[in-house]
Amino acid sequence: MKQKVLLLKIMSIAFLQFIILVAFISNGHANGTTHRKINASTGKVRLPVFYDFVVSGRVLDEKTSTPIPGVTIKIKNSQLTALSDNNGEYKITVPDDQAILVFSYVGYEIQEKSIGSARVINIALKTSQANLEEVVVVGYGTQKKADVTGSVARANLDDFRNAPTTNIANLLQGTVPGLNVGQVNRAGATPAISIRGQNTLGGNQNVLIILDGVQYNGSLTSINPDDISTIDVLKDASATAVYGAQAANGVILITSRKGTIGKTRISLSSQYATQEPNVALKPMARDEYLDHIKYLYYDQAFLAPSYTQANPNFNLASFVDLSMKDAQGNILPNNFSWYEEATRTGIILDNQLSVSGGSDKLTFLLSGNFTKNAGFINNDLFKRRGLRANIETKATNWLTIGLQSFGSFVNEDGVEPAFATINGMSPLSLPYDANGNLIINPYNTNITNPLLSYQAKDFDRKNYFFANVYATVQLPLKGLSYKVNFGNNYRIELKNISNQYDANLTGQASKENTTYYDYTFDNLLTYNKAIDRHNFTGTLLYGAIERDNSYTRAYATGFSRLTLGYNNLQQGTNRFAISNAWKETLNYQMFRLNYNFDSRYLFTGTIRRDGFSGFAENNKYGVFPSVSFGWDISKESFFKVGWVDNLKLRAGYGVAGNQTTRYSSLANVDVNAAYIFGDGGSTQFGQQVNSLSNPDLRWEKTRGLNLGLEFTFWNNRFSGVVEYYDTKTTDLLYLVNIPNITGFTNILTNVGQLDNQGIELSFNSKNILTKQFQWTTALNFSRNVNKVVKLLGDKNGDGIEDDLPQSGLFIGQTTGVIYDYQTNGIWQIGEQIPAGYSPGTYKIVDQNGDGVINASDRSILGTSNPGFRLSMLNNFQYKNFTLTVFLNSIQGGNRSWLASNTPRKIRDDNSIRDNYLSGIDFWAPDNPGGKYPRSIVSATLNPSLYQNRSFVRLQDVSLSYKFVGKFIERLKLQNLNVFISGRNLATWTNWEGWDPETNQGLTNDGRPVFKSYSAGLNVTF
Template sequence: MKTLFKSSLILLFMLPMSFFAQQSVSGSVTESATGLPIPGVNIIIKGTTNGTTTDFDGNYTLNNVSNSDVLVFSFLGFTTKEIAYQGQNTLNIQMDESQAALEEVVLIGYGSTSKQDATGAVEKIDQEKFNQGAVISPEQLISGKSAGVRITAGSEPGGGSEIRIRGGSSLSANNSPLIVVDGIPLDQRGVQGVRSQLNAINPNEIEDFVILKDAAATSIYGSRASNGVILITTKKGNLGSDFAMTYDLKASVGEVAGKVDVLNAAEFRNIVENTPGTDPSLLGDADTDWQDKIYQTAVGAIHNITAQQGFENFTYRVNLNHTDQQGVLKTDLYERNALNLTLTQNLFDNNLKITLNSKGILDKNHYADQGAIGAAVAFDPTQNVYEPGSYFDGFFEFKTSPTQQQQQATRNPVALLLQRKNNSTSKRNISNINFDYRFSFLPELKFNLNAGIDYAELEGHETRPVTSAANNQDVDFENNYYGLNRNTLLDFFFNYKKDVEAINTNVDLTAGHSFQEYFISSNSNYTQSNELVFPFPVKDRNSLESYFARASFDIADKYLISASYRYDGSSRFNKDNRWSGFPSVSIGWKIMNESFMENSGVFSNLKLRAGYGVTGNQEIASNYGYLGVYSPSLNGANVQFGNNFIGTLRPEEFDENLKWEELQTYNAGLDFGFFQNRLTGSVDAYYRQTQDLLATVPVPAGANLSDLLTTNVGETVSRGIEVGLDAAIIEKEDFNWNVNYNITFQDLEVTKLSLGNDPNYFIPQGGISGGVGNNIQLWKKGFDPSTFFVYRQVYNEAGQPIEGAYVDVNGDNQITEADKQAYKKGTPDFYMGLTNTLNYKNLDLSFTFRGNFGNYVYNNTQSGNGFVGAGTVTPQDYYSNLNANVLETNFQENQLFSDYYVQRADFVRLDNVSIGYLIPGEKVDFRASLTGTNLFTITDYDGLDPEISSGIDNNFYPRIKNVVLGLNFAF
């Protein structure tokens, strides 16, 4: 079977080479382990294009060979061999199967292991697999690259992404993964004043991502690991390397990928003129596309200058980054200036390694008023942008007098953007120093100490002139705001690794301690009711102390056993609930190393994994939810005693028994490789249950100090299957074609929600526009948390919705709240990613598709403005534009809770296409590339974009269709 398969591969690998009859060499190439011939092996004279390949029987002949030549034998899955030719006519070669891919080192938290020895669901994504283009926020590098990882990118410049590993598991607590950068766990709440806290990490400086998915891999991080862990490692210099410098430029041009479909001036004028009770004289004589007026072509540039060098015991790497990126929304601008420094020093015969990482970042933002997005959709298209002589800086506004605007009317979208200035500066530094010491008297034992800090200061200033209709006071609006974030870390651990020959077992033991403290303060002053208001400053502190241990055993290079335990104490809970343990255990069987697999002609890797673990979640909005705290009153909310106004203290709700969520996960996985690892992959299945669910729920009047309380209530259960495949379709000297495909099936269900047993109990969620206090989703036992809660629409024979006609579910001959039903959900049933990478000599091409399937979106842009009354029934003398969907439904009044607006949102998106060419030189290597992002989306969804994480489409900042020119010079 093995010989037959290898023989068939020759059809893919054999290429005619040079056949010039001078001096020639012949021979055969076989496997060293089995002696079987290997067809399709590349044999080339080093430094030339003169080569050949082995035939069906592993034989070859290479012509035009000289005594000084070096012959290079290479084939995927085997270690490359270089043989000096010495004039012999026959040269037979045995090739060893390569273990490089399996022995690739991956981080697992407070240590590392090889890929073949990992027992948890762990995936490493390095530079070769990254998405290309003008990437500002690091997580965009791996979008679509990993099964079980769904990344929904933001749209504003410098904006972050929603990252979900295995879908998240909580309701009110944070569902984002813990992110660890060079050993420093970042604050999961983010950093004040930055659009994405990951923007502090220059994507150009990232070496790789390691994603820990299941509890067996994540429980070493205990109370913060229930939503997975992402370990980011940045680049460092190499010992003994020559001085090298690179300059990299990414210049981009982007436009909105789509706009909300609204009525043009003629269509709107026709509706107003034909609606009883309207006054067409209120309409203007213009034809204004307000969305065109607020959006722009966004240009940007990312500059990176990097220098690095390695000496015998010391290396350095310095990177200077400057990023400028406009948003497609006018006045929106992001700027980053960053200095990244990495130093490594080896001492004491290389027993001590000291590593310093420091990232200094200066973030500048000009925030556009995103309220202009909704205003542009709703503003009367018959009106002009400008009105000469207008009190409102020459902008047209609906008004009751020359200096007084209509209070409830939509504001001029262009004025919202141009009359507001909101600039902020954030200074941030992320630094850590790591000492890694190997004891000279016991080289199997290492001690690692890591001390780090993530420190940020924010200063911002916002103004609107008195002539702005959005100001609504007699003085200029001014807001000065300040913030400070400080995250400090000190951890250490001992690691002992030894191959115990007496029991044929490799032992890996780790034990350590960690302490981390988070501190946030914020302050501001602003004008309100013509007065300057100075609110009380806010200070917030919490800390986490942890003890952890892990033991791993590799028995006979076949059987793997690993167990870990973390004991966490959090200041967010009272002393009775403060400490908790998080255990895990996992096993692995390296089937490929069994004797019965020695002569397998198909498998080149086969490993079975299984694991169980417990993790936690403590990321809630308040650090003091278990304490009775008091909030001081603001100016204007004081109590008057005579002529004196006395401030008050307001008690806040609390739950003294509050504790963290606990999540139990079961995971089973299979890693495999076929045909000398030409096709590799993994399959994982998981089941996880979240208990003591943290959720903000209604409580009975008088039961607490508020009608809403964050407490432990309920459970969720999630299940999933993940498949990841990597295939080397073609592997030649000059041409390579690799394919990566991943698909994830997932399901999340609330299995308990209330403290009682009412089967009909639910909590409304998902606020929508078009009314006050309306919610379109619900949390309810037996349903996904993103499930919609709607009436079932009735349609006529032509398939058109009948206004106000809904299914009488309970048969009481009237439509009431009791007729609403849980219907569809906002999260996908499954999602996938497909990446192709091709290289021909110095030319490279890659493209990535992503897709979500089985998800629905509530189209609030249609339901909120898609009926005649939305624009024509107003308490004042003005009209608002309508969604073009009104032409299809002819709805006169809102039908907010109709399932007509819950629309299927499957999509396939061409996420990234990049083509590049390298021109090597004696002193300078030059590479040029052209990248397109978000080029097209295939979907039946009627709205702006089907990929909306909340499941509710309303005032969505449109995604950008981007083209990027890249120039790279390596000196």
């Protein structure tokens, strides 16, 4: 009660003071009188000053002394602002001589000026080098961008935050040269990710993911994109060497958001998006389907010799499958769309809530999210619920303790119908009978109704738990600190399913349980020392990782009924159980020295030693060194080029490793059927060695040289990075064939050499910077070429390194080489067609001219690797509107970025019954220029047609509006932003089919990439 009374007194006094102050100010304004102010600390009377006086001046560029238009002049801690005009001049009404003016403009440092008695304030702004002062994550620490000597790039996330997507990896497409991120066509899916091409043949090809300093082996679908603050990419060997044996494929460093000192912020964002295919590709409807059957029987549907004139005696019903005719033998009148039945308009619903803030002793961020992605195909479902807590406290002046943690709960319940089967179902057949029940076999064959998947009871959950506890201790020696990281990943996967139509319609149910746990324990000792203009930073690391996985599955078949589904497996006639487990450990040590003189001459040296339980007895450990240098030329006294703001040259060389999978160096044992005692006797199982051990199996090693040039010109109006790299991977992990007399067919060993070379360009320009309008552009370009240099050596003894054509590997060629028959049109009616071929089949080029088409006529037709990648981001700002437009492209040519795209029809029982995609340009006697083969019989050889996959994609467009001023103040908000956005809105390509980037052409088993439209808002209280 006393507290309530005291609170009322305080509120009353505050309210009374407010009324007096308002009256005082109002009286002063009304009468234009002067007021004396008393300094509270000294008691002295300040000189009288009129309120609402005007301050004017001019804003110039410090280097060029030219006026800067569009500079924002703001009175600190108020909403009063003004802008400089085309002559750099400004005027602003000031309420108080104690006010402070804040001058800000893109590309320049923010400056503050106290007013005092001045009425004219001119100012010269300095070009901002904020991008060089930006701190980037480099692995086991951070560095100012200006001091980085390796190839480290930060992804632009801010311009893509509004994109309708559920996976953080999708926001990285095209944002960093050398970082290659593919497309997705399933709800919640993670795209393929690679950095600077393929560095291995049989080793691990995955990029290493580091989340908040801890290796992360979970799916990126578990990470809430809104929780991510920054993503940094380590690309060259000198940068990745700090991660040693696991870094040959590059490293992605993900840093989550933290709380900041200041007022508590409550942020809410919500977004709703729709998804639909970006191509209008559907199966044939009734008329086209029947026409398709007729052309498969062109030799009877049309008259010889040209087969272009219709045969009046041809009865199509005689050739249609019996299941598609009525009792009188007439074709059923149905025109059912299985495609429409099995698909829908996809949606994404995303809601985010976070609370953050803190003091100088404690900062915190708490967030929660709910994301739902119902995909285009029915039962393609992804739901994610997540919670995050990031807390850091400065317990004492020498101890900081923190926690970075999240829990993510993913729901992927439901079994979608097989899309390939959906596309192959005849429009003459129906999925339901007259009573609305599913027809099990619409064709009266063993092909089952794809919609039977709807009957499954499916429980598919993945629960992810992550926690990194860390502490930093400032040791008594100045500049020396110790940090300990203890990171934990725990994952539970539950897959329970039952369906009465599985197991050849006898019913099946199963329960699967997978648990995974790993910990990372890192000890870091860091020492910083500055001596005059010499700066040293030493980092010493000792760490260990342990990973454990356990899997169990119990299942049964042959159910008389499945009332209790997967919760009553004992009712099945046949019951089975499977289980397995694995464990692996790593330990490592690393030392890194960073040195710079006057931030002009830079040096980084690293050496790391790794041990892995999965490697052979004789090679448990590997050592991975690197060195890199930087020279900031623009800081040299002799370099006096006025329009160059920054120019830094850097070079690095290092070694990174690639480890094999666990147990691969050991002789593996399997349980197989071993003996049968007598005719009709029971089978006895026994253990059998199925692979040879290799005690000398070594790490793959990737040695890489990287050269980079960073520059900023014309007062930060134009900046960029040019990089060249050359890497050589040796001791390639590869399964080598061995004589069968050994009892085995191959053994994993180290062979050969694979080289990668490439160039990467990144340019940023500020095209227009005016009072109300700004336009900036970011352009990225990358090209990578790899080459097989060595394989198994000279096996034939002719002094020439031998190829492995059966594996598609050729000395001097790329790993993506296409080795096949070359086509040259289609055989036409009336031509002299060789035996084994017929009209409608591909002609094959006789490469050696011996008159016989066989395996010797195969040749290298090109490569599946792209020629180059290119992206361009344009950002337009007009007042409070912001428009971003992002174009992404992969280009090839006649011999690169090729893929097989060969729909083919050969008359047989299945091709007559099955449906196919609509609008395909098949050959026919009356369509001799048809692109794709269609024939009565199968040819001796049916080669593929390889097509170029080049495309330009309008990948992301976003338009947002930020509310400012009194509207925000009345709502008591810190920020309010509304937006609309689109993704994959248009794709320009000659590729035919689902999508060039997913390498899915005119095939029933492809899936579309989605075109998305979304609307949303971001609110901060």
